[in-house]
Amino acid sequence: MNVSNLLSPTAQATLLLTSxxxxxxxxTAKPLTNAEWGHFALWLKEKSATPADLLVTEPKALLxxxxxxxxxxERITELLNRGHSLALAMEKWQxxxxxxxxxxxxxxxxxxxxxxxxxxxxxxxxxGNKALLNAGGLAxxxxxxxxxxxxAFTDQVGAKAASEGIAVVSGGARGVDEAAMLGxxxxxxxxxxxxxxSLLRAATSSKWRKGLMDGxxxxxxxxxxxxxxxxxxxxxxxxxxxxxxxxxxVIHSGKKxxxxxxxxxxxxxxxxxxxxxxxxxxxxxxxDLVAKGGRWLEADIKAFTIADLIRPVSTPRQTELxxxxxxxxxxxxxxxxxxxxxKEAELEKEATEKECEPVIxxxxxxxxxxxxxxxxxxxxxxxxxxxITLDELIESTQLHPSQLKDxxxxxxxxGVVQKLQRPIRYQLxxxxxxxxxxxxx
Numbered sequence: 001m002n003v004s005n006l007l008s009p010t011a012q013a014t015l016l017l018t019s020x021x022x023x024x025x026x027x028t029a030k031p032l033t034n035a036e037w038g039h040f041a042l043w044l045k046e047k048s049a050t051p052a053d054l055l056v057t058e059p060k061a062l063l064x065x066x067x068x069x070x071x072x073x074e075r076i077t078e079l080l081n082r083g084h085s086l087a088l089a090m091e092k093w094q095x096x097x098x099x100x101x102x103x104x105x106x107x108x109x110x111x112x113x114x115x116x117x118x119x120x121x122x123x124x125x126x127x128g129n130k131a132l133l134n135a136g137g138l139a140x141x142x143x144x145x146x147x148x149x150x151x152a153f154t155d156q157v158g159a160k161a162a163s164e165g166i167a168v169v170s171g172g173a174r175g176v177d178e179a180a181m182l183g184x185x186x187x188x189x190x191x192x193x194x195x196x197x198s199l200l201r202a203a204t205s206s207k208w209r210k211g212l213m214d215g216x217x218x219x220x221x222x223x224x225x226x227x228x229x230x231x232x233x234x235x236x237x238x239x240x241x242x243x244x245x246x247x248x249x250v251i252h253s254g255k256k257x258x259x260x261x262x263x264x265x266x267x268x269x270x271x272x273x274x275x276x277x278x279x280x281x282x283x284x285x286x287x288d289l290v291a292k293g294g295r296w297l298e299a300d301i302k303a304f305t306i307a308d309l310i311r312p313v314s315t316p317r318q319t320e321l322x323x324x325x326x327x328x329x330x331x332x333x334x335x336x337x338x339x340x341x342x343k344e345a346e347l348e349k350e351a352t353e354k355e356c357e358p359v360i361x362x363x364x365x366x367x368x369x370x371x372x373x374x375x376x377x378x379x380x381x382x383x384x385x386x387x388i389t390l391d392e393l394i395e396s397t398q399l400h401p402s403q404l405k406d407x408x409x410x411x412x413x414x415g416v417v418q419k420l421q422r423p424i425r426y427q428l429x430x431x432x433x434x435x436x437x438x439x440x441x
Contacts, residue, residue, distance in 0.1 A: 006090060011102040013051030017079050018122045020224040021089040029078040036071055038118030051104075054080055096203050097127045097212075098225055109133040115243040115271050121222035127203040128211070128218035132192055137167030138306055139241050139272065141259055142176025142251035150176065150252050153277065153301060155183035157249065161306045162189020169245040171195070171237065172202060172219065176251045185211045194241045195221040196234040238262030242271045247309045249275045249297065253285040260285050267293045268392065275309050291382050293396070376407050377416050380428070384417050387425035 007015070017040070018031050032040060044050060049062060059080060063073045090100075101107050103122050107130045112120040126133075138161055140154060158180040161168050168184040171177040172193035181191045191211055195202055199221040202208060211217030222240065223233050235258050242248055248266060253259040253276075266274055267289070274294040276286045290296055298304050376397070383396055393408070394401055408426060411417045417426045 006094065007100065008104070009052035009055050010050055010104045011100065012083075012086065013054050013080070014102045014104065014122050015100065016082055016086060017051065017054075017076065020227075021082060021085040023224075023226070029075050031079060032071065032122075034119055034121055037122045039068070040066075040071060040076075041122075042118065093125070093200065093225055096200055098200065098203055099126055099130065100124070101126065101130065101133070101220075107131070107133060109244055111136065111245075112240065112243050115269075116239070120243075121240070124220045124222055125199055125225045126218060126220035127199070128208075129215045130218065132167065132190055132216075132218040133220065133244070135167045135190055135192065136244070136246040137161070137169050137190065137192065138309055139169040139245035139248035140176065140180035140251065141170065141238070141241065141248060141253075141262060143254060143257075143259055144173055144175035144177075146175050146179075146252050147281075150277070150279075151179045154179040154251050156301045157251075157306070158183025158185075158189065158191075159187045160301065162187035164306045165189075166306045166310060167192055169194070169241055171234075171241055173234075178207075180251075182207065185217065188214070188216060191217045192244055193217070193219040194237050194244065195219055196223065196237045197221075197227050197229045199223075199225040234258055235261060239265060239269075239271075242266045245272055247273045247275065249277065249309060250286065250289060250294070251277045252279060252281070253289060255283060255285045255288075260289070263289050263294070264292065268395070270395075273309070373407055373410065377411055377414075380411060380417060380426075384426050384428045387420055387427045389423065389425050393426070 014037075018037050020027055020031060041051070043066065044053075047062070047065065053059075053062060054076075059077065060073070063076060066073055066076070093100075101124045103113070103120065108124070111134070124133075138157075140157060142150065142154065146154070154176050158168050162184040167190035168180050169192045170180045172181060172195050177193075181193060184191050185208070193202070193208070199219060202219050203212070203225075208217055208219060212219070222237065223230075227233065238258055239262065242262065242265075248263075250259065250263050253263060263274055266272065274289065275297045276289050276294040277297050278299045279286050286294075297309070376399075379397060383393065388396075390401075390404070390408075393399075394404055397404065399407075408417070408419075412419050412426075415429055418429050419426055
């Protein structure tokens with residue numbers, strides 16, 4: 001087959017340099033990773049060249065200017081010489097209904113580019129309605145071994161999203177992912193599945209057939225379409241699920257694993273808001289995610305709409321750390337504040353912008369510096385259970401860097417936390433950790 005009829009020269013070169021066309025073990029030259037491709041593509045741009053310029057009989061005229069110990073010109077040349085393998089693979093994938101979108105194509109998801117910059121995958125393999133890649137929606141994430149009540153709740157979330165015309169973004173895996181997507185599919189809703197493995201098999205699976213044929217589903221993967229399950233790939237694709245969505249909901253997270261790691265990365269990078277389903281499971285990390293910045297979701301499925309979860313969540317003010325005590329969760333579906341409170345909040349925001357200083361309420365103004373510091377050390381009891389950097393503390397507390405540094409120095413002197421080196425991080429001292437743990441019992 002003629003690959004030129006299916007792919008632009010730039011797309012061909014991108015595929016040749018970044019993708020597998022057979023099982024990894026049989027490839028002699030390893031395709032460029034996302035980071036390597038980003039580095040190489042930036043160099044091409046600086047040279048006023050494109051990947052398509054490498055599709056010549058002798059690319060060495062351009063490559064002789066390339067010098068990188070990690071990516072040799074021999075490796076690049078060998079990857080470019082896989083045209084026959086590319087043609088055979090594309091013929092096979094096309095017969096199964098697969099297509100390819102590269103970062104240079106107009107259909108490439110805008111959210112991925114905006115949020116991941118050069119770390120977004122250079123190639124996406126997919127099947128179904130390409131236009132849905134830019135639909136946004138609610139990312140639904142959770143365990144492969146979720147309980148029956150959690151799966152039933154997830155199915156209802158999927159159906160609710162469909163009824164509201166909001167897409168469900170998930171990973172297509174057994175458990176929560178599948179329950180959310182199938183719940184939406186049964187109601188004729190839109191689903192976006194980011195597969196970590198076996199895209200080719202999923203493209204012909206009966207469970208997704210109706211959605212794919214109706215134009216209500218799209219399945220994509222940044223990995224070789226015939227790849228089997230791989231833990232590294234499963235972990236790596238989590239960020240793509242978040243970054244294709246407008247908001248996210250964790251149904252159940254274990255104390256370790258992909259769900260937890262993906263949610264923590266989303267909180268750290270602030271890609272989308274993170275909602276967390278309430279649970280009584282002591283082995284779940286749901287409460288930990290709320291402590292790190294997630295928001296509790298109302299337990300009653302009828303008490304909220306999916307649109308509630310999509311609406312932008314306001315960024316906490318710098319003084320929120322010292323606000324009046326309130327629960328560490330927010331319920332969807334609570335009544336709006338009265339008009340007077342809204343007006344007061346608007347005036348407070350204007351004052352902040354004019355004075356460029358944090359706004360402190362009257363009740364807070366009566367608290368002296370020692371009380372502020374005490375509240376800060378109380379926060380450290382859960383923020384610094386594990387080593388945490390200065391930047392992460394700034395993000396979590398919303399404090400001014402100079403104030404944070406002063407209090408951290410005092411906390412170190414007081415024996416509340418210890419300062420770790422290379423890199424600099426802060427962690428509860430063993431005694432403080434023991435006291436905190438004993439308090440739990």
